[in-house]
Amino acid sequence: MKELTDKQKKVLQFINDFHADNAMMPTVREIAAYFKLSIGSVQQHLKALQSKGCLIKRGSLSRGIDLPNRQNFSPVAVLGTVHAGTFLEQVEDANDYVYINTNVTRNRKCFALKVKGDSMEPSGIVEGDTIVVSQGERVYNGDIVVALVDGESAVKMFYKERDRIFLKSSNPKYPAITSDNIEIVGKLIYLVREYKG
Amino acid sequence: MKELTDKQKKVLQFINDFHADNAMMPTVREIAAYFKLSIGSVQQHLKALQSKGCLIKRGSLSRGIDLPNRQNFSPVAVLGTVHAGTFLEQVEDANDYVYINTNVTRNRKCFALKVKGDSMEPSGIVEGDTIVVSQGERVYNGDIVVALVDGESAVKMFYKERDRIFLKSSNPKYPAITSDNIEIVGKLIYLVREYKG
DNA sequence: CAAGTTAAAAAACATCCGTTTGACTTTAAT
DNA sequence: ATTAAAGTCAAACGGATGTTTTTTAACTTG
Numbered sequence A, B: 001m002k003e004l005t006d007k008q009k010k011v012l013q014f015i016n017d018f019h020a021d022n023a024m025m026p027t028v029r030e031i032a033a034y035f036k037l038s039i040g041s042v043q044q045h046l047k048a049l050q051s052k053g054c055l056i057k058r059g060s061l062s063r064g065i066d067l068p069n070r071q072n073f074s075p076v077a078v079l080g081t082v083h084a085g086t087f088l089e090q091v092e093d094a095n096d097y098v099y100i101n102t103n104v105t106r107n108r109k110c111f112a113l114k115v116k117g118d119s120m121e122p123s124g125i126v127e128g129d130t131i132v133v134s135q136g137e138r139v140y141n142g143d144i145v146v147a148l149v150d151g152e153s154a155v156k157m158f159y160k161e162r163d164r165i166f167l168k169s170s171n172p173k174y175p176a177i178t179s180d181n182i183e184i185v186g187k188l189i190y191l192v193r194e195y196k197g
Numbered sequence C: 001c002a003a004g005t006t007a008a009a010a011a012a013c014a015t016c017c018g019t020t021t022g023a024c025t026t027t028a029a030t
Numbered sequence D: 001a002t003t004a005a006a007g008t009c010a011a012a013c014g015g016a017t018g019t020t021t022t023t024t025a026a027c028t029t030g
Helices: A006-022 A028-035 A039-051 B006-022 B028-035 B039-051
Strands: A073-083 A089-091 A097-101 A110-116 A130-135 A144-149 A152-161 A164-168 A182-194 B073-083 B089-091 B097-101 B110-116 B130-135 B144-149 B152-161 B164-168 B182-194
Touching: A006 A028, A006 A039, A028 A039, A073 A130, A073 A152, A097 A110, A097 A130, A110 A152, A110 A182, A144 A164, A152 A182, A164 A182, B006 B028, B006 B039, B028 B039, B073 B130, B073 B152, B097 B130, B110 B152, B110 B182, B144 B164, B152 B182, B164 B182
Parallel strands: A073 A110, B073 B110
Antiparallel strands: A073 A089, A073 A097, A110 A130, A130 A182, A144 A152, A144 A182, A152 A164, A182 B182, B073 B089, B073 B097, B110 B130, B130 B182, B144 B152, B144 B182, B152 B164
16 A cells, blocks of 8 residues: 555545544545645545545445545444353343454454353453354354253363263352253354443 | 334334335335325324334434434444553554444444454453443543553553552452553443354 | 556536426325 | 325425546755
8 A cells, every 4th residue: 555645644644533523435525625725735635545545435426435454333232131151041022233354254243242250250251241152163162152951051171082072161269061952053253341430 | 102003013123124225214105005095194103203202303314213212323443452461552543443333332432452462361351352431531440541651551450549540450460560651541331242153 | 758547627418307387187185 | 984194206496515627836955
């Protein structure tokens, strides 16, 4: 990516800010008005930015410019609460969403859960955390998973030994679980925590 | 918010998806093309959605519709690493960013740090986590803060007793810190963790 | 000095786009 | 049967928007 001139940097910055504020790209004339420039001058700047790879044009659409590394977020439904100590599940209606960068979700089928309990505290998963789970994923020993054991869900570490699945808490005060009726729902891919107050 | 008709729901959904994919709102004609409708019909749907509070129009701008609960994200620079065991700071150039919902940052001045060490593990803060810190904030006993102690930074719990500041690790194997030279940089407001592999 | 780059302006053109109007059909409720 | 609401269409108007061309000027660089 070539060097940008000062003016080009400013124009690019304006486009960035404008999009962050208004959720749409500015028109050529809106850029011109901000910098008190003519339309043609702005067109030249845009062309320069485009040839340097800092800007993408999508045909002749209105507001049809785009930024190469634009961040994209998609809603992931918070389906309920998962108890990380003993077992508990409360699947509610999905009225709550957490927005995750698509670089993280990568088109995988995901959902989110609120954590209760302390069985995974040594792994840094504490009450109130929101965890994002990717469904139908291959899991390996040591992965943190959400599993259904005899119909109830839990967050645990996954281990498989001689075709037998063990679900371990990282908190040593809880024993490992094993059962003939374990279904792995998905694998932890993300965690967010908000400190309020 | 009144009930939406099936068609109105579909139109709203399309607008939502279109914006997520293209970072811009569709034009009336683009909506019409998708649903194989006339322009006027779409206008009517938009008017209905607007009167029901599910859509906002910004004057007569091209692509000038907006969604009431649109999520907005702003970049927060990851300035370096903070050691949560002993002390350590490496402020690098800000080439790394984490994108945080503006509902969380709320116009506050923020930066982010990568965590190393285990001194805050019982509080759910482990190595590799990215923490978001709000600067210049009033802090209270028990808040988790980033502080400068004799010029080096740390993540600790804040306590003040008789005008003396104590910085405690939640991991009991580290002693509490106190010094005449403690500067509170900011308060933890958010934490994200990505599980890779 | 000559040549190339960057910056800028004005004007004109074609299209894109939001808006409005009037008329028609279907469906559901009264 | 009547009424109302939702849904549809076609057409046209005016302003917004992207595009292109030509001209001018300042600043570097060889």
